[in-house]
């Protein structure tokens with residue numbers, strides 16, 4: 001047992017997030033020390049390149065390229081991992097936990113792929129492994145699910161958890177741009193990276209959903225179990241049709257209970273215009289949660305950036321520090337066990353939802369009947385049909401289906417693709433109904 005006069009931290013990485021942690025810590029040091037009773041002191045910061053120019057006020061002697069100076073330093077209580085990627089981040093995090101240090105990370109890929117191993121290491125070494133900044137940065141959703149909503153049986157977590165794709169879809173809707181133009185604008189403004197594939201192909205959202213599902217439902221969900229579809233194929237025509245039909249198109253990460261199974265999927269989604277998620281625009285994130293006691297909640301805010309992510313990382317450090325500073329007693333974190341439950345992840349083919357299907361067809365009498373038959377033969381019933389642009393040889397035909405199984409829709413599309421009157425299956429987008437039903441069930445929320 002030792003008297004704690006300060007919480008000493010070592011930071012692995014000093015980029016956007018690491019630099020943000022240093023800056024926010026400096027700016028809010030009095031506030032933080034007053035709340036904790038002791039200050040937080042940055043003892044060492046690991047970087048790759050010592051000669052890189054940094055916009056933060058940091059004594060150059062604090063910087064190191066030797067991870068051992070942090071991992072082997074007995075005075076360091078908390079290691080903050082904000083390097084990114086799996087290696088060497090995982091190896092450093094495990095070494096820190098094994099050395100009895102608490103680890104705080106904002107690394108979604110690390111937590112989504114190796115969370116279980118890291119939680120087990122934390123349990124074994126009676127340390128904390130915290131990761132609030134790994135999902136939706138500044139929005140305190142992990143703590144909310146794990147602690148504030150712990151008494152609930154969670155039935156749904158649906159969110160806009162990627163700011164880049166939300167910015168692109170917002171620009172397409174507002175400016176009438178096609179995807180490529182909106183992506184170029186996002187890259188120009190710094191919202192999208194030069195290689196934007198992780199964001200626009202839905203991978204980043206899938207990592208975050210794996211973490212949310214693990215925390216919210218108490219089961220281990222690997223990113224590979226999540227059906228993942230990005231926004232590359234969304235066109236301005238789809239956005240216009242969506243609006244005409246009373247929807248906005250959003251990239252949703254959805255985890256919800258369905259009978260004894262769990263649906264986990266990331267894809268562009270028609271969201272009813274009246275739903276709170278439909279009005280989440282630009283680079284903002286929001287997460288909609290439904291619990292059987294609390295009803296429906298929505299968490300909204302900045303899902304990326306130095307300040308919002310530093311806010312989450314520092315709150316984790318402060319949580320750990322509160323335990324450490326209490327009379328110098330060793331911190332005993334409540335252990336997070338996402339693998340405790342039994343809940344099978346449903347196969348995508350078995351999932352039931354509604355669909356928007358846009359076809360390019362030959363403008364000829366009887367075409368609609370032929371296509372409707374192909375849907376009907378595959379047990380896909382139709383809710384509505386819109387036909388536009390009569391007079392040209394090829395016209396757009398839009399269908400909204402009733403609730404159908406994904407496998408039935410796929411077999412209907414396979415038939416439709418063979419019809420000579422169909423020139424193209426231009427677009428297939430899922431229409432979310434669960435959230436609709438939920439809000440109706442809880443009209444008082």
Ligand SMILES: NC(=O)c1ccc[n+]([C@@H]2O[C@H](COP(=O)([O-])OP(=O)(O)OC[C@H]3O[C@@H](n4cnc5c(N)ncnc54)[C@H](OP(=O)(O)O)[C@@H]3O)[C@@H](O)[C@H]2O)c1
Nearest residue numbers: 013014015016017047048049082083084106107304305309
């Ligand atoms: N950026 C955000 O808004 C945001 C939001 C939420 C979560 N995150 C997550 O936070 C993590 C960090 O993101 P970031 O945007 O801060 O990344 P970043 O700007 O690229 O910074 C990475 C930092 O790590 C250092 N680094 C990289 N590889 C290293 C190695 N092998 N050894 C030592 N140092 C190494 C780099 O050193 P040099 O400076 O010398 O190159 C740099 O300081 C990622 O997991 C990311 O997904 C980011």
